[in-house]
Amino acid sequence: xxxxxxxxxxxxxxxxxxxxxxxxxxxxxxxxxxxxxxxxxxxxxxxxxxxxxxxxxxxxxxxxxxxxxxxxxxxxxxxxxxxxxxxxxxxxxxxxxxxxxxxxxxxxxxxxxxxxxxxxxxxxxxxxxxxxxxxxxxxxxxxxxxxxxxxxxxxxxxxxxxxxxxxxxxxxxxxxxxxxxxxxxxxxxxxxxxxxxxxxxxxxxxxxxxxxxxxxxxxxxxxxxxxxxxxxxxxxxxxxxxxxxxxxxxxxxxxxxxxxxxxxxxxxxxxxxxxxxxxxxxxxxxxxxxxxxxxxxxxxxxxxxxxxxxxxxxxxxxxxxxxxxxxxxxxxxxxxxxxxxxxxxxxxxxxxxxxxxxxxxxxxxxxxxxxxxxx
Numbered sequence: 001x002x003x004x005x006x007x008x009x010x011x012x013x014x015x016x017x018x019x020x021x022x023x024x025x026x027x028x029x030x031x032x033x034x035x036x037x038x039x040x041x042x043x044x045x046x047x048x049x050x051x052x053x054x055x056x057x058x059x060x061x062x063x064x065x066x067x068x069x070x071x072x073x074x075x076x077x078x079x080x081x082x083x084x085x086x087x088x089x090x091x092x093x094x095x096x097x098x099x100x101x102x103x104x105x106x107x108x109x110x111x112x113x114x115x116x117x118x119x120x121x122x123x124x125x126x127x128x129x130x131x132x133x134x135x136x137x138x139x140x141x142x143x144x145x146x147x148x149x150x151x152x153x154x155x156x157x158x159x160x161x162x163x164x165x166x167x168x169x170x171x172x173x174x175x176x177x178x179x180x181x182x183x184x185x186x187x188x189x190x191x192x193x194x195x196x197x198x199x200x201x202x203x204x205x206x207x208x209x210x211x212x213x214x215x216x217x218x219x220x221x222x223x224x225x226x227x228x229x230x231x232x233x234x235x236x237x238x239x240x241x242x243x244x245x246x247x248x249x250x251x252x253x254x255x256x257x258x259x260x261x262x263x264x265x266x267x268x269x270x271x272x273x274x275x276x277x278x279x280x281x282x283x284x285x286x287x288x289x290x291x292x293x294x295x296x297x298x299x300x301x302x303x304x305x306x307x308x309x310x311x312x313x314x315x316x317x318x319x320x321x322x323x324x325x326x327x328x329x330x331x332x333x334x335x336x337x338x339x340x341x342x343x344x345x346x347x348x349x350x351x352x353x354x355x356x357x358x359x360x361x362x363x364x365x366x367x368x369x370x371x372x373x374x375x
Contacts, residue, residue, distance in 0.1 A: 020207065024341060027348070031332045036324035037317075040356065042081040043363035044371075047186070047247060047273035047300025048315070049307075050109070051097045053089030055149060056158055058118030060091035066305035068105050071315070075108065078320040081364070083303075084110045084371075086145035086186055090132060091116070098140045110371060112186060113141040115174065117154050120164060130173035134181065142371055143184040144174075151189055151228050152217060163221060166231035167238070175235060179242030184370045186271070188247040190228040191215065192278070192344075193254075204345050211309075211343075225251070229261075236265045243370055245269045245298060252278035255289050262293055269370065272362075273300030274313055276326045277336040280349020287352040294358045298367040299323070311339035326351050327359060 050071070051062040075083065088097035088111035101109035113136035119125055133144065150171075155161040164170075166189060178185050194205040196217050203209065209216050223231075229251055236244050244267055250258045252275040262268050270293070272279060279286040290297060301323060303315040313319070318338035325331055330353040337343050354362065368374070 021341070027333060029333050031334075033334070034325060034329040034331050034351075036321055036328055038077070038079040039320070039324050039359075039363055040328055041360050041363045042079050043299050044082045044084065044367040044373075045080055045301055045303065046084050046245070046298045046367045047271050048083045048085060048303045049087050050083065050085040050101060050305065051087055051089065051093075053087050053093050053114055054118075055114075055147070056117055056153065058116070058158075060089065060093045060116075062087075062089040062093040062097050064097075064100055066315075068101060068109065071305065072105070072108065074315065074317060074320075077317060080320070082108055082110060084112065084143075084300075084367075086112045086143075087114060087147070088112050088141065088145070090114055090136065094136055094141060095139055102140055110142045111140065112143040112145045114145050114147070115150075115171075117149055118158050120154060120156070120158060120170070126170045126173045129171070130177040133174055133177040133183070137181045137183060141183070143186055144178050146185060146187045146189075148188045148191065151231065152222060163223070166228060167234045171235075172238070175239040175242050179239060182243075182372055184243045184245050186245045186247055187232060189232045190225045190251070191217065192252075193225050194345075196222070196225050207341070207346075208344050229257070233261055233265070236261075236268050240265075240267055243267055243269070245271055245370060247271050247300070248273055248302075249275045249279065255282070255285050259289065259292070262296065269296040269298065269366065271298045271300035272323075274302035276323060276349060277312065277342075277344045277347075280326050280336055280351070281347050283350040283352050287354075290352065290354060290358060290362070294361050295366060297362050298370070299327075299363050311343050312337035314338070327354050327362065329353055 051064050053062050085097060085101055088094050090113055094113050097111045102111045115129055116132055119128060122128055151166045154164045194203050195215055197203055198218055199206060199209045199216060246268060249270045249272055301319060302313045303319060304313050305315040307313050329351040331351045333348045336349045
């Protein structure tokens with residue numbers, strides 16, 4: 001045996017097996033690296049979580065994750081003019097979110113309201129929820145956030161019983177109220193397709209699902225990804241005067257399907273939050289998608305202050321620099337998250353180098369139009 005080979009075997013892990021979590025390959029590709037510390041134009045981050053609400057608990061209160069004064073320095077460094085706090089809660093919780101963020105720092109923060117899911121058993125729920133949207137609008141809420149609670153968690157008895165369908169008619173008055181008040185509906189439905197498959201050796205998100213087993217929707221009574229997508233599609237078709245922003249590119253792993261939906265539904269737009277990992281590994285298809293739907297794509301990150309368990313979403317300088325690099329450069333084969341190991345899947349991404357006219361729309365103009373802000 002050659003000395004070099006003998007030394008290699010001596011340094012190999014016991015049994016010749018390397019645990020996957022210890023595998024951190026270093027790329028040998030000699031590719032250009034562009035540092036983009038600030039976005040080319042001031043932007044609106046349409047998708048952040050600065051507060052958490054009671055969700056299915058029914059508590060009309062919110063928890064502020066980090067004080068605005070701690071967020072503003074990062075915003076200023078990264079050229080973020082406005083952040084949209086989607087999970088602003090409802091009732092008293094919503095009022096608190098608006099007071100702490102939107103009222104305290106006008107123009108820098110925008111707050112959305114959420115449906116009061118725990119009231120679903122109330123026989124007057126359809127009218128109650130529509131009235132809540134009107135009250136939220138009067139209080140200052142600029143839009144509505146629908147978490148994947150609808151379709152995957154909300155049940156007939158809130159936490160038990162049959163899952164409530166996305167296109168359940170009880171929500172029709174809410175969708176109509178949103179349209180009448182020009183409040184965009186930011187809607188998260190479904191998740192990556194791998195979350196609906198067995199967590200086995202064929203699942204490309206094996207590590208992510210092992211880190212977050214509660215993210216798996218395989219088996220039980222969960223609908224499939226396509227069933228969830230089609231239910232939302234029916235809602236958007238039924239309410240053409242309501243502006244829907246389908247979060248996470250709606251179905252970022254199937255841009256052909258998303259394009260089909262957008263061609264059919266003029267009231268459908270998308271954000272790119274937490275999905276540059278998918279968009280960046282199909283750069284040619286993504287660039288065509290941005291070219292075609294440039295007036296209906298908004299910038300978002302899904303940023304969460306101190307959200308260290310999901311490094312692709314931690315609110316910090318590095319997160320935004322990766323988004324800017326993806327959108328503004330044609331760099332090749334770089335990390336999609338500031339993390340030691342790729343957190344969503346073991347691949348890297350490529351930049352799509354958007355021209356300035358499209359960048360302006362994606363960074364700010366499209367979101368400003370949906371939010372009713374001045375040009």
